[in-house]
Amino acid sequence: xxxxxxxxxxxxVVAVDTGELRGAAGRLRLLAGDLHEPRRALTRAADAxxxxxxxxxxxxxxxxxxTGAAADDLERLARDLDALADLYEYVELDAAATAALLSxxxxxxxRLRARAHELAFGDPGLARRAAVEEADWVARRDDGLAxxxxxxGVVAAFSPVAVYGVVALxxxxxxxxxxxxxxxxxxxPRDRVLSGPSPAVSVTPTRAAAAAVAPxxxxxxxxxxxMAPDARVRVETYAMPDGTRQYVxxxxxxxxxxxxxPWDNASNLDLYLRDExxxxxxxxxxxxxxxxxxxxxxxxxxxxxxxxxxxxxLAMDSPYxxxxxxxxxxPVQGEVGGGTLSVALRHVDDPVSALAAGGVAGGVGAPxxxxxxxxxxxxxxxxxxxxxxxxxxxxxxxxxxxxxxxxDPRMDAVRDRLADLGAATTVxxxxxxxxxxxxxx
Numbered sequence: 234x235x236x237x238x239x240x241x242x243x244x245x246v247v248a249v250d251t252g253e254l255r256g257a258a259g260r261l262r263l264l265a266g267d268l269h270e271p272r273r274a275l276t277r278a279a280d281a282x283x284x285x286x287x288x289x290x291x292x293x294x295x296x297x298x299x300t301g302a303a304a305d306d307l308e309r310l311a312r313d314l315d316a317l318a319d320l321y322e323y324v325e326l327d328a329a330a331t332a333a334l335l336s337x338x339x340x341x342x343x344r345l346r347a348r349a350h351e352l353a354f355g356d357p358g359l360a361r362r363a364a365v366e367e368a369d370w371v372a373r374r375d376d377g378l379a380x381x382x383x384x385x386g387v388v389a390a391f392s393p394v395a396v397y398g399v400v401a402l403x404x405x406x407x408x409x410x411x412x413x414x415x416x417x418x419x420x421x422p423r424d425r426v427l428s429g430p431s432p433a434v435s436v437t438p439t440r441a442a443a444a445a446v447a448p449x450x451x452x453x454x455x456x457x458x459x460m461a462p463d464a465r466v467r468v469e470t471y472a473m474p475d476g477t478r479q480y481v482x483x484x485x486x487x488x489x490x491x492x493x494x495p496w497d498n499a500s501n502l503d504l505y506l507r508d509e510x511x512x513x514x515x516x517x518x519x520x521x522x523x524x525x526x527x528x529x530x531x532x533x534x535x536x537x538x539x540x541x542x543x544x545x546x547l548a549m550d551s552p553y554x555x556x557x558x559x560x561x562x563x564p565v566q567g568e569v570g571g572g573t574l575s576v577a578l579r580h581v582d583d584p585v586s587a588l589a590a591g592g593v594a595g596g597v598g599a600p601x602x603x604x605x606x607x608x609x610x611x612x613x614x615x616x617x618x619x620x621x622x623x624x625x626x627x628x629x630x631x632x633x634x635x636x637x638x639x640x641d642p643r644m645d646a647v648r649d650r651l652a653d654l655g656a657a658t659t660v661x662x663x664x665x666x667x668x669x670x671x672x673x674x
Contacts, residue, residue, distance in 0.1 A: 238607045238608060239605060239606070239607045239632065239635045239636070239639070240605070240606050240607065241603050241604070241605050241636075241639070241641050241643060242603060242604045242605075242606070243325065243596040243602065243603055243604075243643065255314070255315060255318045257314055258310075258311040258312075258314035258315045258318070259311070261307045261308070261310055261311040261314070262307070262308060262311045264307050265304040265305075265307035265308045265311070266304075316356065319352050319355075319356060319359060320359060320362055320363055322352060323349055323352050323353065323359055323360070323363050324363050325596050326345050326346075326348055326349040326352075327345075327349055327363070330342045330345035330346045330349065418505055418506065418565070418588070418590075419564065419565055419566065419588055419589035419590035419591065419592060420565065420566055420567075420568065420589070420590075420592060420593055421545055421546065421549065421565050421566070421567035421568065422568055423549065423567075423568040423569075423570070425508060425549075426508075426550065427503075427504075427508055427509055427510050427511075427514075427546060427550070428508060428509050428510070429503075429509040429510050430510065431510045431514075431515045431518075432495075432510065432511065432512040432515050432669060432670075432671040433515075433669070433670040433671045434495055434512055434515045434516045434519060434667050434668065434669055434670060434671075435667065435668045435670055436466075436516050436519040436520050436523060436665050436666070436667045437665065437666055437667075438523070438663050438664065438665055438666075439461060439463050439464050439664045439665060439666045440461070440464070440662075440663060440664045441663070442470070442661040442662065442663045443661065443662050443663075444659070444660065444661060444662075445469060445660045445661060445662040446655075446660055447469075447471065447651065447654040447655040447657060447660055448651060448654070449651060449655065450633070450634075450637045450651070451559075451576075451633040451634075451636050451637050451644075451647055451651075452630055452633040452634040452636075452637050454535055454559060454633065454651075455535075455561060455578075455626065455629055455630045455633040456630055457469075457483055457535070458483050458485065458535065458537050458540075458561065458626050459626060460483070460485060460664055461664060463666045464485070464664035464665065464666060465484075465485050465488070465495065465496055465513070465516060465517075465520075465665060465666060465667045466482060466483065466484055466485070466516065466517050466520040466521075466664070466665045466667070467482070467483040467662060467663070467664050467665070468480055468481070468482050468483075468520055468521060468523075468524035468526075468662070468663050468665065469481040469482075469483075469660055469661070469662050470524055470525060470660070470661045470662075470663075471654055471657035471659075471660050472657055472658050472659045472660075473656065473657055473658070474656060474657075474658055477530075477531070478525065478526075478530060478531075479530070479531040479532070479533070479556075479653075479654065479657070480521060480524060480525075480526045480530060480531070480532045480533070480553075481532075481533040481534075481535065481654070482517065482520065482521055482524075482532065482533070482534050482535070482544070482547075483535045483536070483540075484513075484517050484534070484535070484536040484537070484540030484541070484543045484544050485536075485537060485538075485539075485540045486536075486537045486538030486539050486540050486541075486562075487500075487501060487538055487539045493668045493669050493670075494668075494669065495511075495512035495513045495515070495516045495667045495668070495669045496512075496513045496539055496540075496667075497512075497669075499511075499512070500512050500513040500514075500539060501539055501542075504539070504542045504543070504546065504565075505542065505564055505565065505588070511543070512667075512669040512671065513539060513540070513543050513667075514543045514546055514547070516665075516667035517540075517543050517544075517547060518547070518551070519665075519667075520665040520667070521553075523663075523665065524663060526553060528552035528553065529552065529553070529554060530553055530554065531553070531554045531556050532551075532553040532554065532555050532556065533555070533556055533557040533558075533559075533650065533654075534547055534548055534555060534557065534558050534559070535559040535561070536559070536560055536561065536563070537561040537562055537626060537629070538561070538562050538563070538564070538585055538624065541560035541561055541562065541563030541564075541565070542563060542564060542565050544558055544559075544560060545558065545560060545563065545565055545566070545567035545569075546567070548567060548569050548573055548575075549567050549568075549569055549570075554572070555569075555572075555573050556572070556573065556574065556650065557573065557574045557576070557650050558573050558574070558575050558576070558598070559576045559578070560575075560576070560577045560578065561578045561626070561629045562578065562579065562580065562583050562585050562586045562624050562629060563577060563579075563585075563586060563589060564585050564586065564588035564589055565588070565589055565592075566589050566592030566593050566597070566604075567597070568593060568597050569597055569598045570598070571598065571599055571600075572599060573598050573599055573602075574598055574599045574601055574602055574646050574647070574650060575597050575598030575599070575602040575603075576602065576603060576605070576647060577592065577603070577604040577605070578605050578606075578629050578632050578633065578636075579604060579605070579606040580606065580607060580608065580609040580623040580624070580628060580629070580632070581606060581607065581608045581609075581623075582608050582609055582610050582619075582623040583609065583621075583623040583624045583628075584620065584621070584623075584624070585621075585624050586624070592604065599646070600646070601643050601645065601646025601647075602643075602646075603641075603643040605632060605635075605636055607632060607635075608623075609622070609623035609628040609631070609632070610622055610623050610628075
């Protein structure tokens with residue numbers, strides 16, 4: 234696997250940075266302009282030749298035509314890039330306007346719609362092309378589940394589905410059934426509220442606060458998901474130079490169905506299918522509170538698998554100022570607000586992240602938010618890895634390393650977040666264990 238296999242998208246449909254597209258179009262126009270003067274010079278030289286110089290005249294004329302054709306090609310490509318940027322911006326604006334309406338910000342929605350209408354007025358076919366692109370994305374978004382099914386010889390006549398608790402944990406290929414793409418369970422809408430009481434849990438530190446340093450790369454962030462066997466949440470506390478504190482919470486994935494385990498399949502079903510409060514979510518809230526996080530404090534959330542669902546719900550419904558959400562192999566994508574940088578790491582052949590069914594068509598979160606996706610397993614990977622090999626943290630650490638090495642401008646926001654944490658005067662780390670106290674779980 235190489236970095237060439239990695240796709241970075243601003244949203245389900247948008248796979249490019251529109252600013253970069255327009256910048257490239259501008260550079261192409263400058264190159265085209267630079268070719269026009271040589272073309273004119275060649276034409277003038279040909280015109281100045283006497284009739285006896287017809288051989289040189291023909292050569293100069295051919296060179297002038299070739300230079301002109303190159304300039305025309307560059308200008309045509311620049312127009313195509315601008316049109317593509319308009320298309321992707323239109324999709325992003327439409328998604329952002331919908332999100333603003335859901336959050337009750339009608340003024341922002343009106344501004345976003347006005348910009349979208351301005352783009353469409355300049356190109357009457359823009360809205361139709363945007364609809365075609367989104368329809369194509371919808372048709373392709375279950376390709377990961379289809380790939381997984383094909384590996385196990387499952388022939389599906391329609392979009393397959395993996396039942397989360399079975400496929401993610403049983404180690405068997407059963408549980409692939411129809412309907413995930415149409416169910417909508419892979420997206421957590423902005424207005425979704427989890428129902429039911431919060432399960433009773435007991436959360437205790439398993440390791441006393443230890444001195445640490447801020448992670449310097451996204452790869453190091455993913456690496457910190459590796460915890461002791463009894464730990465479920467890791468909280469880093471950052472004392473900032475201005476006297477404030479910031480917190481980073483790392484939330485683990487499913488651990489099994491032992492009695493009293495908050496990170497069990499019941500919690501998976503609560504969060505993914507039932508829209509109910511889970512024991513794992515309650516324990517994560519408690520761990521942050523024990524670490525000292527107070528309402529309004531700046532918090533960064535990192536989660537793998539079930540932990541990514543927990544982190545997503547916290548980012549969308551908590552008293553904290555959630556600045557960053559990093560999800561790793563998440564079965565959902567949340568429509569987080571414009572104040573949260575959303576970074577989603579997915580593998581096409583990961584059956585858990587495939588449950589997101591492509592996530593949100595447009596972009597979500599703060600500027601610079603993105604989805605990074607690749608096929609994690611080589612075609613000749615042993616059959617034992619086919620089910621959950623692509624879901625492992627080691628594979629996602631490789632993906633994070635590719636992003637760290639990437640020059641894509643959307644990684645700048647991640648680097649800015651890490652640099653901000655790196656300015657802390659002190660960093661301490663505490664791991665927390667948790668037990669469910671609610672009877673019957």
